[in-house]
Amino acid sequence: MYDNDQAAREWTKGMSSLSADEIVEYTTEMERVDSLNQATVFGILDKEGWPYHLSEKANRAIWIVIDHSDLAYRSKYLGLVKEKAEEGVLDKTDYAILNDRVRMEEGKPQIYGTQIKMAATIVDDDIAMQLCLWPVENPAALDSLRSTVGLSPIKEYLKTSSESIGQEIVWDKEKTVADFD
Known part of the structure; x- marks a missing residue:
């Protein structure tokens, strides 16, 4: 999931050389990947909470899916991200970034x-x-x-x-x- 998320964003590194049609195509694919990842992750979080005994990469994948979601989901899971950062499951920087982003989007x-x-x-x-x-x-x-x-x-x-x-x-x-x- 983490690799799919990042692969869908790889095109942004060379964005200045892309045509408008290519940007639309890549953005559409990125949104498709985000949507699939969010359906999976949010379904798990809502039914079972944050799974235990995951690898660092899997925990990072959950955070990045939350981070790439819209404000409603970021706000919804902000407390859970803080809890996992305090437990050492996530980096405290992950919580700080998400918290600041939510606050910025809330004005x-x-x-x-x-x-x-x-x-x-x-x-x-x-x-x-x-x-x-x-x-x-x-x-x-x-x-x-x-x-x-x-x-x-x-x-x-x-x-x-x-x-x-x-x-x-x-x-x-x-x-x-x-x-x-």
Whole structure:
């Protein structure tokens, strides 16, 4: 299941060289794989709860299926993901990412600073689109909170993430959730 999920997303690495028709084709396949995986995983979770004695890869597959679902399912299983992270079945970073994503989609500031979003900013008196860190609930405590779940300091995260995607990610501590609407 994990391998199918990741294989269905492999095309995104070369997305800039694809035609619009190819993007639609690959997106349709990715959504088909997600739908099948979600039906399987959510059926198990709803009937039996999180299975015990799974491999690390199988536990990771369950998390990734939840992560790739819509907000309703992410919200529904967030508490279960937190429980499994506290038990050591999942990484605490998995919970932090899912929690921040749910909060962002609900229009709330994030806790751990894992989510970025494109936002209009003013650069040299012009409006430009820029990748920005989604607003954080407690900027002063961010690095401390990140360390509790095994995440690197925010400055390091922004630097390495910017380098890996080839575009600067800006953290404007003055931006609020309303600035992203």
